[in-house]
Amino acid sequence: MTLEPFGARLRHAMDTRGPLCVGIDPHASLLTSWGLNDDIAGLERFTRTVVEALADRVAVLKPQSAFFERFGSRGIAVLEKAVEEARAAGALVLMDAKRGDIGSTMGAYAATYLDKDSPLFSDAVTVSPYLGFGSLRPALDAAAVSGAGVFVLALTSNPEGAEVQRATAADGRSLAQLMLDHMAAENAGAAPLGSVGAVVGATLGDAGVDLAINGPLLAPGIGAQGATPADLPAVFGDAVGNVVPSVSRGVLRHGPDASGLREAAERFADEIRDAVSGS
Numbered sequence: 001m002t003l004e005p006f007g008a009r010l011r012h013a014m015d016t017r018g019p020l021c022v023g024i025d026p027h028a029s030l031l032t033s034w035g036l037n038d039d040i041a042g043l044e045r046f047t048r049t050v051v052e053a054l055a056d057r058v059a060v061l062k063p064q065s066a067f068f069e070r071f072g073s074r075g076i077a078v079l080e081k082a083v084e085e086a087r088a089a090g091a092l093v094l095m096d097a098k099r100g101d102i103g104s105t106m107g108a109y110a111a112t113y114l115d116k117d118s119p120l121f122s123d124a125v126t127v128s129p130y131l132g133f134g135s136l137r138p139a140l141d142a143a144a145v146s147g148a149g150v151f152v153l154a155l156t157s158n159p160e161g162a163e164v165q166r167a168t169a170a171d172g173r174s175l176a177q178l179m180l181d182h183m184a185a186e187n188a189g190a191a192p193l194g195s196v197g198a199v200v201g202a203t204l205g206d207a208g209v210d211l212a213i214n215g216p217l218l219a220p221g222i223g224a225q226g227a228t229p230a231d232l233p234a235v236f237g238d239a240v241g242n243v244v245p246s247v248s249r250g251v252l253r254h255g256p257d258a259s260g261l262r263e264a265a266e267r268f269a270d271e272i273r274d275a276v277s278g279s
């Protein structure tokens with residue numbers, strides 16, 4: 001079955017479920033605080049609990065691959081199952097893998113996450129453009145074929161990112177703006193929303209770049225990193241309607257009960273709605 005383009009599927013999910021993305025980041029400390037062991041059984045239980053609690057209600061679930069990879073092949077098996085179950089329950093899955101490599105190797109990453117026949121096929125994947133935007137071409141092409149999306153790092157939420165991302169390119173633009181302009185070109189003409197998204201931290205104050213890329217804007221950094229939904233209008237300005245605010249620990253720390261996770265997600269969703277509608 002051919003999928004509709006990711007941008008259209010995401011727009012629909014944001015409109016019907018609200019724009020919140022919840023990250024699945026099984027930190028060792030979270031497993032412990034849930035009363036689980038930091039082992040494969042704990043990982044499996046944690047992941048299943050989050051998917052069962054939230055996949056039928058949030059627009060996007062974003063598993064962070066590193067927390068699964070640290071358990072080797074058995075961790076990847078848990079990740080595969082989570083992707084399948086989350087998608088079956090109606091959530092879009094954004095694989096947070098932040099891949100970036102030379103184009104020919106990027107082709108293998110694209111085959112991993114963006115080929116419909118891959119066991120790890122996801123609705124979208126995070127990638128880094130800092131080996132040059134053109135190095136992402138295999139991922140952009142594979143996503144277009146399968147109806148998937150690609151979220152490209154632009155301005156990340158961590159303070160260390162600025163020394164690279166705010167640096168000035170040869171033509172005077174910041175590197176982040178250069179990347180955003182590439183994304184805008186990829187999304188030109190797409191409706192209702194392009195399938196190439198940008199990652200822009202909610203922690204940045206005023207992003208200070210042109211965010212009119214006609215694509216979704218993933219905004220991590222809410223909760224544990226200190227940003228709140230009320231910060232979104234100042235960071236994103238006119239583009240706030242395209243923002244997918246993302247929270248991991250801020251929701252996950254309310255487990256292990258499904259009701260605690262759902263209530264935390266609902267609180268963030270309410271705050272986001274208030275912040276975006278009041279902007």
Ligand SMILES: O=C(O)c1cc(=O)[nH]c(=O)n1[C@@H]1O[C@H](COP(=O)(O)O)[C@@H](O)[C@H]1O
Nearest residue numbers: 023064126156157201220224225247248249
């Ligand atoms: O791509 C991301 O999701 C991402 C980009 C970014 O700029 N900052 C950032 O924190 N993230 C991810 O978002 C999640 C944030 O987790 P919390 O701080 O627990 O909400 C982690 O999985 C990060 O890897």
